[in-house]
Amino acid sequence: MLTDGDVERWLREDVGHHDVTNQVPGETDGRLVAKENGVTAGVDAASAVFDYLDATVTERVAGGTRVDPGDVVLRVEGPAQAVFRGERVAVNVAGHASGIATKTAAAVSAAREVDDDVRIAATRKTTPGLRGVEKRAVAAAGGDTHRLDLSHMVMVKDNHVAEMGLVGAIEHFRERASFATALDVEVEDPGDAARAAAAGADVVLLDNMTPAETATAVDRVAAGDADALTEASGGIAVETVPEYAATGVDVISMGGLTHSAPTLDLSFRTGEDG
Numbered sequence: 001m002l003t004d005g006d007v008e009r010w011l012r013e014d015v016g017h018h019d020v021t022n023q024v025p026g027e028t029d030g031r032l033v034a035k036e037n038g039v040t041a042g043v044d045a046a047s048a049v050f051d052y053l054d055a056t057v058t059e060r061v062a063g064g065t066r067v068d069p070g071d072v073v074l075r076v077e078g079p080a081q082a083v084f085r086g087e088r089v090a091v092n093v094a095g096h097a098s099g100i101a102t103k104t105a106a107a108v109s110a111a112r113e114v115d116d117d118v119r120i121a122a123t124r125k126t127t128p129g130l131r132g133v134e135k136r137a138v139a140a141a142g143g144d145t146h147r148l149d150l151s152h153m154v155m156v157k158d159n160h161v162a163e164m165g166l167v168g169a170i171e172h173f174r175e176r177a178s179f180a181t182a183l184d185v186e187v188e189d190p191g192d193a194a195r196a197a198a199a200g201a202d203v204v205l206l207d208n209m210t211p212a213e214t215a216t217a218v219d220r221v222a223a224g225d226a227d228a229l230t231e232a233s234g235g236i237a238v239e240t241v242p243e244y245a246a247t248g249v250d251v252i253s254m255g256g257l258t259h260s261a262p263t264l265d266l267s268f269r270t271g272e273d274g
Contacts, residue, residue: 002045002132007052009129010089022084028270029058029077030087034067035265039105041137042097043074046090052084056216063140064101072266072273076261080270084108085156087268096130097137098264103139104257107238111252114245121146123233125255134258146253154204166192170199184231193217197226206249208234216248222248 015022017191032046040061055078073094076083107120121144125135135145147153148260154177160169170185177183184199187193190213196204206217209232218230231251232244244252 002048004052006129007048007089008019009244010049010093010210011052011085014089015085016126018253019085022081024080024084026080026208028043028080028083029075029256030083030268030270031072031076031273032074032090033269034073034268035069035190035267036067037068037129037140038102038264039096040067040073040094041140042094043102045097045133046074046094049086049090049093050076050078054078055082058063063136064105064142066105070081083270085150087262090112091266091268092263093130094191095263097133097267098266099249100134100258102264103143103238104138104143107241107251107252107254107257108142110238110241111245114242115248118245118249119144120257121231121251121253122257123253124149125256125259127258129202132204138257143257144251153182153184156183158186158207161186165193167188167199170196174200187217190214190217191265193230194224197221197224197228199232201226201228203229203231203251205231205233211247213238214244214249218248240242 007046034198041063043060043063047060050057055076057076057196060074060167061073111118111120122138123146154173156169156173159267164172173183182202184203184205186205186207187196188207221228221230229250231253232249233253236244236254237251240251246265
C-alpha cells in the first residue's frame with residue numbers, strides 16, 4: 001500500500017531544498033482536469049500527495065472512471081503553497097496510472113469482443129517504486145494484476161529450464177513451494193505445453209507463440225489429464241488481443257500494459273472553472 005514515506009520521497013525529489021517557485025501566499029483551490037478521453041487511475045495516490053501537504057481534497061472520481069476532455073478528476077483546496085507544491089507530483093502519478101488504465105481497458109474491451117471469460121493480465125514489468133500504483137491501475141480498468149511479487153507465484157522461466165530441464169525444474173520448485181503457491185511454467189513450443197501440464201504446472205505460459213501455435217498448445221493441454229490453465233504472453237498488443245482470445249487461452253498477459261502505456265494527458269488548474 002502507498003505510505004507517507006512514498007509520498008515524501010516523491011515530494012522531496014520534486015521540491016528540492018529551496019523551493020521559491022511555489023512560495024505563493026494565501027488560500028486557493030485547484031482541479032485536475034482530463035485533456036483527452038481515457039480511464040482514470042492513481043487518483044487515490046494524487047489525493048495522498050495533497051493530504052500529506054495538508055491540502056483538502058473535496059472531490060475525486062473513482063478509479064476506473066471513463067473521462068472526456070474537460071472532465072474534472074479531482075478538486076482540492078487549501079494553502080496555495082501546499083496546492084502548488086503537490087500539483088506536479090499529483091499530475092504525474094495520476095497521468096501515468098490513468099494511461100495504464102486506459103490501455104488496459106482497451107485490451108479488456110478487445111478481448112470481450114471474442115470471449116467473455118479470458119483474462120487480461122499485467123506482468124512484473126513495472127517501474128521500481130511504483131508497482132502498487134501500476135498494478136492498481138490495471139485492476140481499476142478490469143485487468144488482472146497477475147503475481148504482485150516473486151513470492152506470489154512460482155514462475156519457471158526459460159533460464160530455469162536451461163539450467164534444470166523442463167520436468168526437472170518443475171519438480172525442483174514443486175518440492176520447495178507451499179501447497180498454496182501456484183506454479184506457472186513457461187514453454188516456447190506447443191509440444192512442450194502438454195508435458196509441462198503433465199509434470200505438475202498449474203498454469204502453462206505459452207510464450208512468444210503465434211495465435212495458431214497458441215491454439216495448438218491450448219488444445220494439447222486440454223487433451224491431457226492435467227487440469228492446468230493456459231496463458232499467452234510475449235509481445236501481445238491491444239490490436240492482436242482478439243486473435244489470442246479466439247485461441248481458447250485462459251489468460252493473456254501483456255507487459256506493455258505497464259512498461260509502455262502512454263501517459264493520459266491531465267492538466268492542473270487553479271482559480272475559477274472556465
